[in-house]
Amino acid sequence: MKKILLGLALASGCLMAADGAEIFKKCIACHGAKAERVAPGSKGGVTIAGMDKTRIVEQLKGYEAGTADNGGAKAIMYANMKNFKLTEADMEAVADYISKLPPVK
Template sequence: MKKILALTLLGALSIGIAAEAPAAFRKCVACHGINGQKVAPGAKGGVTIAGLPKTKLLADLKGYKAGTADNGGAKAIMYGQMKNVSDTDIEALADYISKLPPKK
């Protein structure tokens, strides 16, 4: 019973986080998880995006949009994902992801 209650609570928290996310974050969830704490395909060193500095996220996302960023992961996937994302959405993504709690 306690396990079911804990899982229900975790699910509710996840839904709450997702409700606050910018619409463009939907593209990120499959690889990075609903809370940004999932290690994406090809990510080196088990790095996750949750809680990264906004300046780094902005630089990386803009670099992926331009097709120039290479953080050693699955850059081709990121190039495709970011190709048609607006600068306004990139700003919203960077702000949102930087505020997510990092993986412990």
């Protein structure tokens, strides 16, 4: 019985884990399906595909706090972070997903 309960607990934890690919679907309009597009108004023509996970999390937290500034689209990101209501686990998951996408050359 204990093994069954432990198995159910582990399975439910896996189901509750954040899915970075699913979360990223909210970002496709500006960043592209594979994060290959330069977001509107961003500085330096940078795409986020393959970007360092830690950097992405920092940026997401900055947008959530209203302090990140990568160009003219910051107001869009500020609003999106308020609307999406990402948890820290969500931010980690989507950052992990984006960091593993092939960088644009």
